[in-house]
Amino acid sequence: MKIFTAEQIRSADEFTIKNEPITPTKLMERAAQSCVSWISENCKNHTKFAVFCGNGNNGGDGFAIARMLHLNDYDVDVFVDDLKGSFSDDAMINFERLSDFSGIFIHDFSKIDEYNFEDTIVIDALFGTGLSRNIDGSFKNVIEKLNEKKNIKISIDLPSGLFTDAIVTENAIVFKADYTLSFQFWKKSFLHPETGKFTGKVIILDINLSGEYISNTQTEYFTIDDEIIENIFKPRDEFSHKGSYGKVTIIAGSYGKIGAAVLSTTSAMKTGSGLTFIHAPKCGYEILQTSCPEAMFTEGGSQFINNFEVDENSACGIGPGLGTEEETEKSFLTFLKNYSKPLVLDADALNSISKDKNHLKLIPKKSIITPHPKEFERLFGNTKNSFERVELARKNAKELGIYIVLKDHHTQVVTPEGNVFYNITGNSGLAKGGSGDILTGIITSLLSQHYSEENAAIFGVWLHGKAADFAAERHSKESMLPSDVVDELGNVFNKLNKKFALKL
Structure with a gap:
């Protein structure tokens, strides 16, 4: 799915209005109805709503939502800044329609302290994508008071106080939602930790904005959605053999860190590599041969790796548990100087590179590096x-000609062309040591199976996150282990294969 700026979203509305054609008020009604349909389906145990409306079109959405909820037999109260306030033209139309219903009470913001919020869902329709400054005055006061309440809170389009595609200042006031019902698109601000923390669970509602506009409008930012994955995924040919799915070499492990090599190797095999080799120190031999009997062991040293050998026909992932011994680093950098095929580089491989900025130039073109934020900081x-x-x-992706998988809550795949793909699978259960080792194995395995570097990175982070979502359902975010994520990869592939079979 494309991620658009606030200006592009406004243009999408305008293009739809002009070319569908549809009136602005009717488009507002369509958006409101999509919200009410979701609320009616998901809030069946609640009957009372307090809708807080601003003066612009987001407030107009709120007025329409309030009216439709009332018509669906919900108990609805509406709050506005000024009962005689100046609304946008379309908001005013819906405000006047709302005023015709005797069962809906419209309050001034000043009445918030007197209002009984017990068993009430709060709906935030104060500010939308047009906001370009920090909120102050009576609106600031209302949001501060609402944020203190324990009620379920729903924001319409985006939480009031957030900007669509920019960070907010440290002291800015932002509505803290439990759910955000966003029209048509993910917003960039939903996908970053500083701003995404305000959205709660994001629900994307299709309001049928012009497909022509969406298709023809360029952007460099995307979310990794099911459509992208279904276009990337390649089901297995029934007449294939192990040679059809390539060789993987995982170079990983050192004394005390053999578990990282196990996780990376097992995830590579579970992702479908034809032949898998693990190049590790001798001290890990028994552990690896016992834990990963399907993989072939090659010795890279005694207590740590001090020689790097890779079959030229093998996809290679380097770094999990590698350590930063002087001999390891020296041998690794020598290897980089003489190797030209794309690599997957993670963890201590990146830490070794980061010790001298000139080492960045040694990374082979089209390689995939997978730093977490601290590793990225050390590198760049x-x-x-x-x-x-x-x-x-x-x-840096453009300058070095590499793919950067920047690990975060919404991991970003950054391409040499400057495109950014945000992953929307995964959960906080991945915030455990070993999760990144799994991702290295997954991406390397996909490379061996002849996925392009870009598709291997995009598909890899999606697979990683989706398996984590399955693991969280089974074990909880708190108790799930990285090994549980590896175990769920088969269930993810089962789901993909079933979808593909249905298409046939």
Whole structure:
């Protein structure tokens, strides 16, 4: 799915209005109805709503939502800044329609302290995508009071106080939603930790904005959705053999860190590699041969790896549990100087590279690196926030001709062309040591199976996150282990294969 700026979203509305054609008020009604349909389906145990409306079109959405909820037999109260306030033209139409219903009470913001919020769902329709400044005055006061309440809170389109595609200042007031019902598109601000923390669970509602506009409008930002994955995924040919799915070499492990090599190797095999080799120190031989009997062991040293050998026909992932012994680093950098095929580089491989900025030039073109934020900082320098970090990643991906998989809650795949793909699978259960080792194995395995570097990175982070979602359902986010994520990869592939079979 494309991610558009606030200006592009406004243009999508305008294009739809002009070319469908449809009146602005009817489009507002359509958006409101999509919200009410979701609320009616998902809030069946609640009957009372307090809708807080602003003066612009987001407030107009709120007025329409309030009216439709009332018509669906819900108990609805509406709050506005000023009962005689100045609304946008379309908001005024819906405000006047609302005023015709005697069963809906419209209150001034000043009445919030007197209102009984017991068993009430709060709906935020104060500000939408047009907001360009921090909220102040009576609106600020209302949001602060609402944020203190324990009620379920739903934001319409985006939480009031957030900008569509930019970070908010540290002292800005933002509505803290449990759910955000967003029209048509993910917003960039939903996908970054500094701003995404305000959205709660994001629900994308299709309001049928012009497909022509969406198709023809260019962007460099995307979410990794089911459509992208279904176009990437290649079901297995029944007449294939192990040679059809390539060779993987995982170079990983050191004394005390053999578990990282196990996780990376098992995830590579579970993702479908034809032949899998693990190049590790001798101290891990028994553990690896016992834990990963399907993989072939090659010795890279005694207690740590001090020689790097890769079959030229093998996809290679380097870094999990590698350690930063002087001999390991020296041998690794020598290997990089003499190797030209794309690699998957993670963890201590990246830490070794980060010790000298000139080492970045040794990374083979089209390689995939998978840093977490601290590793990224060591490689490329400090940034003030995650928005700046993505832009710095774009700059370096272009300059180095590599793919950067920037691990985060919504992991970003940054391409040499400067495109950014945000992953929307996964959960906080992945915030455990070993999760990144699994991702290295998954992506390397996909490379061996002749997925392009871009598709291997995109598909890999999606698979990783989807398996984590399955693991969380089975074990909980708190108790799930990285090995549980590996075990769920088969269920993800089963689901993909069933979808593909249905298409046939």
